[in-house]
Amino acid sequence: MSLMPNGDPMLATRLRPPHPPEAFLRRERLVHRLDAAVRRPVTLVTGPAGAGKTLLVADWLAAGRAPGAAGWLTVEPSDNRPGNFWAYVREALQAGVPGLPEDLAVPAEADHVEPSLLIRLAAWINGRPDPLVLVLDEFENIDDPRLTEQLHDLVRHTAGHLRLVLVGRSDPLLPLHRYRAAGELAEVRAADLALTPDETAAVLGRHGLRLGDATAGAVHRAVSGWTAGVRLLALAAQAADDPDTYLKRVDAEHTALSDFLLAEVLRTRPAPTQDLLLCCSILARVHPDLADALTGRRDGLRILGRLDQDNAFTEALGDGWYRLHPMFAAILRLHLHAADPERAERLHVRAAHWLAGHGQYRAALDHAAEGGDWALAARILVDRLALGELFAGRDATRLGELFSRMPPAVRTPAAELVRAAVHLARDDAAAALRILDRAEPELPPERTTHQLAAAFVRTGAARALGSAALADRSAQRAHELARAAPAELLEQHPELLTQVDADLGSALLWHGRLDEAARALGAAAQAPPSPATARLRHDALCRLALIDCLRGRPGRAERRVHEADEAADRSSLPPEDRTGVRNLVLAATALEHDEPPAARAALDRLTAHPDPRHDPRHDPVVALGAAVIRAELHLAQGRPDAALRLLEESAREPGLADRPTEWSRERLAVAGCAALLAAGRPDAAVRALDGVPTRAPESVLTAARARLAAGHDWEDALRQLRALRDAPAVGTATRTRALLLLAQAATAADSPEDLRLLAQALATAEPELLRRPFRESAGWVRRQLHRRPELARAHPWLPDDLRPAAPAPAPAPSAATVPADVGEAPEDEAPPAEPLTGREREVLACAARMLSTQEIAEELFLSPNTVKTHLKSINRKLLTGSRREAVRRAARLRLLDGG
Numbered sequence: 001m002s003l004m005p006n007g008d009p010m011l012a013t014r015l016r017p018p019h020p021p022e023a024f025l026r027r028e029r030l031v032h033r034l035d036a037a038v039r040r041p042v043t044l045v046t047g048p049a050g051a052g053k054t055l056l057v058a059d060w061l062a063a064g065r066a067p068g069a070a071g072w073l074t075v076e077p078s079d080n081r082p083g084n085f086w087a088y089v090r091e092a093l094q095a096g097v098p099g100l101p102e103d104l105a106v107p108a109e110a111d112h113v114e115p116s117l118l119i120r121l122a123a124w125i126n127g128r129p130d131p132l133v134l135v136l137d138e139f140e141n142i143d144d145p146r147l148t149e150q151l152h153d154l155v156r157h158t159a160g161h162l163r164l165v166l167v168g169r170s171d172p173l174l175p176l177h178r179y180r181a182a183g184e185l186a187e188v189r190a191a192d193l194a195l196t197p198d199e200t201a202a203v204l205g206r207h208g209l210r211l212g213d214a215t216a217g218a219v220h221r222a223v224s225g226w227t228a229g230v231r232l233l234a235l236a237a238q239a240a241d242d243p244d245t246y247l248k249r250v251d252a253e254h255t256a257l258s259d260f261l262l263a264e265v266l267r268t269r270p271a272p273t274q275d276l277l278l279c280c281s282i283l284a285r286v287h288p289d290l291a292d293a294l295t296g297r298r299d300g301l302r303i304l305g306r307l308d309q310d311n312a313f314t315e316a317l318g319d320g321w322y323r324l325h326p327m328f329a330a331i332l333r334l335h336l337h338a339a340d341p342e343r344a345e346r347l348h349v350r351a352a353h354w355l356a357g358h359g360q361y362r363a364a365l366d367h368a369a370e371g372g373d374w375a376l377a378a379r380i381l382v383d384r385l386a387l388g389e390l391f392a393g394r395d396a397t398r399l400g401e402l403f404s405r406m407p408p409a410v411r412t413p414a415a416e417l418v419r420a421a422v423h424l425a426r427d428d429a430a431a432a433l434r435i436l437d438r439a440e441p442e443l444p445p446e447r448t449t450h451q452l453a454a455a456f457v458r459t460g461a462a463r464a465l466g467s468a469a470l471a472d473r474s475a476q477r478a479h480e481l482a483r484a485a486p487a488e489l490l491e492q493h494p495e496l497l498t499q500v501d502a503d504l505g506s507a508l509l510w511h512g513r514l515d516e517a518a519r520a521l522g523a524a525a526q527a528p529p530s531p532a533t534a535r536l537r538h539d540a541l542c543r544l545a546l547i548d549c550l551r552g553r554p555g556r557a558e559r560r561v562h563e564a565d566e567a568a569d570r571s572s573l574p575p576e577d578r579t580g581v582r583n584l585v586l587a588a589t590a591l592e593h594d595e596p597p598a599a600r601a602a603l604d605r606l607t608a609h610p611d612p613r614h615d616p617r618h619d620p621v622v623a624l625g626a627a628v629i630r631a632e633l634h635l636a637q638g639r640p641d642a643a644l645r646l647l648e649e650s651a652r653e654p655g656l657a658d659r660p661t662e663w664s665r666e667r668l669a670v671a672g673c674a675a676l677l678a679a680g681r682p683d684a685a686v687r688a689l690d691g692v693p694t695r696a697p698e699s700v701l702t703a704a705r706a707r708l709a710a711g712h713d714w715e716d717a718l719r720q721l722r723a724l725r726d727a728p729a730v731g732t733a734t735r736t737r738a739l740l741l742l743a744q745a746a747t748a749a750d751s752p753e754d755l756r757l758l759a760q761a762l763a764t765a766e767p768e769l770l771r772r773p774f775r776e777s778a779g780w781v782r783r784q785l786h787r788r789p790e791l792a793r794a795h796p797w798l799p800d801d802l803r804p805a806a807p808a809p810a811p812a813p814s815a816a817t818v819p820a821d822v823g824e825a826p827e828d829e830a831p832p833a834e835p836l837t838g839r840e841r842e843v844l845a846c847a848a849r850m851l852s853t854q855e856i857a858e859e860l861f862l863s864p865n866t867v868k869t870h871l872k873s874i875n876r877k878l879l880t881g882s883r884r885e886a887v888r889r890a891a892r893l894r895l896l897d898g899g
Helices: 028-037 053-062 082-096 115-126 145-158 176-181 197-206 213-223 227-238 243-252 257-268 271-280 288-295 300-309 326-339 341-357 361-370 374-383 396-403 413-425 429-442 448-465 468-482 487-492 495-510 514-525 534-550 554-570 581-592 596-607 620-636 640-652 662-678 682-688 697-710 714-726 732-748 753-768 772-776 778-787 789-794 838-848 853-860 864-878 883-892
Strands: 042-046 070-074 132-137 162-168 185-188 314-318 321-324
Touching: 028 042, 028 053, 028 185, 042 053, 053 070, 053 132, 053 162, 070 082, 082 132, 082 145, 115 145, 115 554, 145 162, 176 185, 197 213, 197 227, 213 227, 213 243, 227 243, 271 288, 271 300, 271 326, 288 300, 288 341, 300 314, 300 321, 321 326, 326 341, 341 361, 341 374, 361 374, 361 396, 374 396, 374 413, 374 448, 396 413, 413 429, 413 448, 429 448, 448 468, 448 495, 468 495, 495 514, 495 534, 495 620, 514 534, 534 554, 534 581, 534 620, 554 581, 554 732, 554 753, 581 596, 581 620, 581 772, 596 620, 620 640, 620 662, 640 662, 662 682, 662 697, 682 697, 697 714, 697 732, 714 732, 732 753, 732 772, 732 778, 753 772, 753 778, 753 789, 772 778, 778 789, 789 838, 838 853, 838 864, 838 883, 853 864, 864 883
Parallel strands: 042 162, 042 185, 070 132, 132 162
Antiparallel strands: 314 321
């Protein structure tokens, strides 16, 4: 038995065509029909159940008639969601077609596939040398318009390189009329699939029945050329003493086929075979060992093998698995439930035990629930370390709905753990903790999986309640227990510890413990990529970006958001599962770039998120960040009073008021201090920080700014600003603001350092285009740049309204700076063959003022090496050998005064 690494052990049986049974009748007319059909982009093979659709296409492929490599997928009802469907299509292509690119990753969520994945898939198909055939069997299970629209787009963009073969009972929700009009559709319909009278006789003959024409005609009329009906009747007649007489009755008695088969087929089979068929009817696929578990005997392999050899209602799927004929299994299942519903429940429970013991816990969960054994279902989920799948991954919604049906009377330790997790997934952390407090004393200490599940739920509840201490203890406990847990289970469920790290990091972030939060979130961001970890990794990366913003590093924050988006695209993570923290970070960085409309748009996207799980009120970090940024937007519009009102209202909001921390109070107080400063109330701004810890660099900066504005503790404020300027760990935005405040203080003290500090601030801000700090000191910056227009020219990224209205010409060198022997340029002195650039003229003007290379670099915000490069270029263009000669010749040519 092959266990697939993605947790679907029977996936292999869905990715290969079924083997036609020995009694299968190849109908050459249909084979040739398929040969011609698959020259077109879309081939439709439709007919009722048992019409022979699947075996026709499977035999055609097995005969090597396909025009290129082929992938096969048997579609199931659970695939009727875009993420699930494209995940299995990817597996089908990987199994049947060589060279599938690694960037065609499995979608992260059941209900969404990222458009970029389909674009990459189309590009790969178009780049193949031969056509690619994709067979989708049982396509009637697909009725999601989103999915069929995506499939249509793939057909349209692959322009015939993809040959799509859809096998099903009904027409798909595709624009078939367009395909027909364009000559892109070939169809094999029920009338084509129906057996002719001769073919009916041939099928009966392939089953060893030599019947008269009248009997074959009676069978043909009874089933109207229905392939499965003929085959089922043939199988039933094989054990009859007189098959000819036996089969005539089906026409004469007008008995419903299902009643006929139950009455005639089961009676003709030995009792053990009848019992096995009834027991296994509850299964989609059956293994001999599983059959033994259901019957309580040890004859499963023999009976299934014999049934397969006799072509009697079963077919071998490979890897030791079998499948009952779907129609016959449905008939048996109805009979089983009607005759003995309690036995049906017991069989489901036995199936659950066997499947759980063989690594098929998802199927086991369904059977345990169907059998009403919720204690078993809960124990399977906990023992497999799969509790995290209630929160992340393609099965989260289905599992949540499944266990919401668990009766309250079920009180086993595992059931209580699952119940607590269900409450937590519904945002009821308090109820989750109450259940844990009741259940934990009863948890078996030797069951590491149970203890780990409890620590997992506690960490999530701690995050929801804003308790960093509880989150820290619970996460530490979870990681300790994980070291004793089965490694293979942790590898199969990386979402468990990833969720623990993400919850811990978020709780620590709410308390302003940024270094510790960054470590926990970094661990979550580095989790193994999988559909179940995609959302967690995206959220962790965006929270790391938020920490970068809080540390004054907007450039790094933007890069992290870009990394998060790329990872989400690779996993096809849907928009509703992408964290709102992303938009919060984009709003903050847009503000630093002095782009209020972009910041406002990002905040609007945050509050308009389609998923209520991402409502800012559910996450205090997001709620606080959104309030602060909205206040800053009011300040950008010159409305400090509106900013103050917003901050006061936000502090009373339930999301912030019911779980405040020192860090949240600090953030709100600092934002209020900035608003009071903008309102021209420096004394009130200083008082706003009374009793509030100001530990963060941004807080220290704002406090120093308030004291400078109010004239309080001037020297101490300058000392703190210098410390921020010189601290290696301080971010560029904070350092830029510290330099600007120091420069303004120097101007107030009539110190010549002000322009040098302004140049340093510009140099610091330029790589990340941080315009906002200069906007905050607009009046002073504007005056300084008018005094030194060369600084404005050196930084064209600054806002236009801060720069001089028109560039001032470079000052002509005075007699004190230009050598006395320069004189007038001879009339025959030719201008340079290659003109000087604007920056070279600026460097030359500085050289004419006798500035050193270092001084030129500082004045123009260039590196000394760049200055040297410009000087070499100037000498080359002016045909001079030194800067002194270059200045003389430039003066003669009037290059220093714009001439």
